[in-house]
Amino acid sequence: MTTVPARIDLDTAYPRVQRFYAAQMQLLDGRDIRGYADTFTEDAEFAHTPDRTPARTREGIVEDLTDFHRRFADDPMQRRHFVNMIDLRQADGGGLRATAYCLVVKVRPGEPPVFVSCVMHDLLVEEADGRLLTRSRRVEYD
Amino acid sequence: MTTVPARIDLDTAYPRVQRFYAAQMQLLDGRDIRGYADTFTEDAEFAHTPDRTPARTREGIVEDLTDFHRRFADDPMQRRHFVNMIDLRQADGGGLRATAYCLVVKVRPGEPPVFVSCVMHDLLVEEADGRLLTRSRRVEYD
């Protein structure tokens, strides 16, 4: 590449990234799979579960999550993804590298919540219209 | 209304909203009911528990929470409200709509923490002096 990617001021970008994650995860937790997929780029890659082939493209993410969510179809479980401790850096070639903790809370009626702790490794990019999108996400579980 | 409410830049407002929630919840968790009520507008409405009539006005919030906290009077419990994943939007007619996750942690000596997961639906408004206040809050439990 001969072009120099524009540097993004990380402190200015930080609240945007937080707002982006808030909206993105509320879509996921609300089981709006299409809405969630639309927060990824068209050419995105999303590796959310070890030993499962990463989903690619928005359509691929929709198919993959529709399949993945079948296991929850009869499960009265509410998931909540708490993303926090976002370490934000300039990415080589443009965009933002975010390494963030995610505490997943699973709530079923009358039962104590169940927790899963993971780390998200994201590449975020800015669209021409200023929107943030996830270009790639890899989730590691503790 | 014939006046057009000023639009608030959401990315700029985001850290203010986070600071506001931090201070507000630390007052609540410190059982400073008066201080907590003063983070609401004078005409506020606060629905914190299903099947309980919402509290109205600051004085009403003080009375309601004083009554509600009686159940904790002999309970050596420390509550911590972790507000996170704040989805922030312009509200129709001015102000900010915040839809946020709240993980309530209840700690008693020598016992593992107990968790409650809920979602807060807030309308926040800016006072003439620039302070944020909660005009309405509705809490839904998972």
Added chain:
Amino acid sequence: MTTVPARIDLDTAYPRVQRFYAAQMQLLDGRDIRGYADTFTEDAEFAHTPDRTPARTREGIVEDLTDFHRRFADDPMQRRHFVNMIDLRQADGGGLRATAYCLVVKVRPGEPPVFVSCVMHDLLVEEADGRLLTRSRRVEYD
């Protein structure tokens, strides 16, 4: 003191503080004790455990944490420090006072996570090069 410390705009500083905590805690959770100690000032004081003498200076923090982490040497535990609800204020004499909740999640293979709830009382200062550092930290446990 006859000099008047520069006031820091708290809303502008807030994302910087959040980024700082994210990077700092990821170092700690990654057991990079030297990297973690370098996020403190050279003359820092760090009181992380009741009834344990506070660590002083970066070198002292390295020694103290190396000693403290020995108990985890054979423990396949991953810790995650979730810092949230950061109440940020101007400190007398310059710098920033941060009072924040910290939920520590301890994950061991095949076991449900264990949680510890604490409150961090920090004094943060800005270096000449613009970096934030912790000058003092006192941790209280619920």
